[in-house]
Amino acid sequence: MHLRMTNQREIILRELKKSRQHLTADELYDRVKKDMPRISLATVYRNLEILSGAGLIGKLEISGRQKRFDYDVTEHDHIYCTVCHKVNNLDIERQGLHAKEVKAVKGYRVTGYRLEVIGVCPACQKRKEKKEKKK
Amino acid sequence: MHLRMTNQREIILRELKKSRQHLTADELYDRVKKDMPRISLATVYRNLEILSGAGLIGKLEISGRQKRFDYDVTEHDHIYCTVCHKVNNLDIERQGLHAKEVKAVKGYRVTGYRLEVIGVCPACQKRKEKKEKKK
DNA sequence: ACTATTAATAATAATAATTATTAAAAAAGA
DNA sequence: TCTTTTTTAATAATTATTATTATTAATAGT
Numbered sequence: 450m451h452l453r454m455t456n457q458r459e460i461i462l463r464e465l466k467k468s469r470q471h472l473t474a475d476e477l478y479d480r481v482k483k484d485m486p487r488i489s490l491a492t493v494y495r496n497l498e499i500l501s502g503a504g505l506i507g508k509l510e511i512s513g514r515q516k517r518f519d520y521d522v523t524e525h526d527h528i529y530c531t532v533c534h535k536v537n538n539l540d541i542e543r544q545g546l547h548a549k550e551v552k553a554v555k556g557y558r559v560t561g562y563r564l565e566v567i568g569v570c571p572a573c574q575k576r577k578e579k580k581e582k583k584k
Numbered sequence: 585m586h587l588r589m590t591n592q593r594e595i596i597l598r599e600l601k602k603s604r605q606h607l608t609a610d611e612l613y614d615r616v617k618k619d620m621p622r623i624s625l626a627t628v629y630r631n632l633e634i635l636s637g638a639g640l641i642g643k644l645e646i647s648g649r650q651k652r653f654d655y656d657v658t659e660h661d662h663i664y665c666t667v668c669h670k671v672n673n674l675d676i677e678r679q680g681l682h683a684k685e686v687k688a689v690k691g692y693r694v695t696g697y698r699l700e701v702i703g704v705c706p707a708c709q710k711r712k713e714k715k716e717k718k719k
Numbered sequence: 720a721c722t723a724t725t726a727a728t729a730a731t732a733a734t735a736a737t738t739a740t741t742a743a744a745a746a747a748g749a
Numbered sequence: 750t751c752t753t754t755t756t757t758a759a760t761a762a763t764t765a766t767t768a769t770t771a772t773t774a775a776t777a778g779t
Binding site (some may be wrong): 567 | 647698
């Protein structure tokens with residue numbers, strides 16, 4: 450029983466890929482609405498769940514309130530901006546931590562790990578500098 | 585202007601430390617209620633925010649729906665169970681990733697990173713084995 | 720000690736994000 | 750085509766968290 454590619458599913462997937470960003474459900478909803486004005490937010494949520502379950506997209510449980518979805522399903526890490534809450538890919542090698550190091554930690558069955566660098570993105574740094582000058 | 589240690593604050597802090605676990609606000613609320621039955625959940629939330637702001641406890645934005653709070657404020661990583669959603673300390677050295685490696689990633693000002701190993705805890709593995717046998 | 724000021728609390732309402740329900744529409748199978 | 754299943758839109762419900770507000774408690778100034 451494989452995934453049926455419905456119209457709304459197709460558009461959701463296409464818009465996420467097109468964005469090349471890590472969008473939240475509601476950000477994606479805003480984009481998808483332009484092509485399909487009658488779609489509902491719940492449909493976006495449901496299909497993001499289905500698409501990530503099928504491995505077509507990634508679901509990021511990242512810092513911050515909302516989940517974000519990733520068009521890139523290959524293994525990679527992220528960097529999170531504490532000011533604008535946006536997420537970017539981290540293009541360093543996953544050299545630091547190898548599965549074997551982590552295996553058998555306290556009897557856990559390890560399935561993966563999540564590395565998230567925290568910081569302030571260039572855009573938010575600039576925005577802050579401007580504010581400082583005003584003072 | 586430093587933190588005033590009120591009665592409820594004291595009890596919240598004490599119960600979190602006593603638990604030696606990474607509790608959610610409502611888990612902690614249940615424990616604190618035993619000593620102070622008239623406390624409200626909002627008070628627990630507010631004071632956890634204040635205590636973590638003051639650096640007396642840690643706030644974990646971990647996988648899973650709810651935030652968890654940590655009695656241990658020293659730098660360390662966590663392992664997350666995808667079945668029971670509980671969090672444990674990861675006692676491996678933070679050897680893999682050093683701040684310098686991560687510095688200047690894409691122009692970000694890096695403030696830290698978060699490493700979260702994902703897996704299934706021993707207790708949940710056992711519980712699953714039992715279920716398998718029943719079949 | 721008394722009063723004013725400020726801060727913290729409990730109770731509750733509001734918000735935000737997500738998930739569930741349901742009736743209707745679309746698609747697939749017989 | 751008729752029947753069954755799946756998906757959808759609309760909406761209600763839920764969950765986690767934060768804000769509001771009136772009351773209470775703590776602290777500071779006199």
